[in-house]
Amino acid sequence: MGFKAKARKHKADSGQADQSVVKKTKKEGEIPCGVNTCDRFADKSFGGRSLSIDNAIDVWGDGGYTERKGRVRVCKSCYRKWKKDSKAEDTY
Numbered sequence: 001m002g003f004k005a006k007a008r009k010h011k012a013d014s015g016q017a018d019q020s021v022v023k024k025t026k027k028e029g030e031i032p033c034g035v036n037t038c039d040r041f042a043d044k045s046f047g048g049r050s051l052s053i054d055n056a057i058d059v060w061g062d063g064g065y066t067e068r069k070g071r072v073r074v075c076k077s078c079y080r081k082w083k084k085d086s087k088a089e090d091t092y
């Protein structure tokens, strides 16, 4: 009687390599969304974008966002909102 040795892989077998070193395995970002009413993350891996202050004021108003190094980091959904709003302004 013998046990067959099972070849186990510790790594995921999907073959996709992580681009960056992740400290936590939880799906949490490091950069919070700059919009005050939003609690998502604006990391690049989450599809976050960086807007200028003027752009942020147009949509969220003065004080409705948090500045970060002269830019406003927004999450994916906030960026889409901004894009939609700025488009609407351009087309009238």
Ligand SMILES: [Zn+2]
Residues within 6 Å of the ligand: 033, 034, 035, 038, 039, 040, 074, 075, 076, 077, 078, 079
């Ligand atoms: Zn957001």
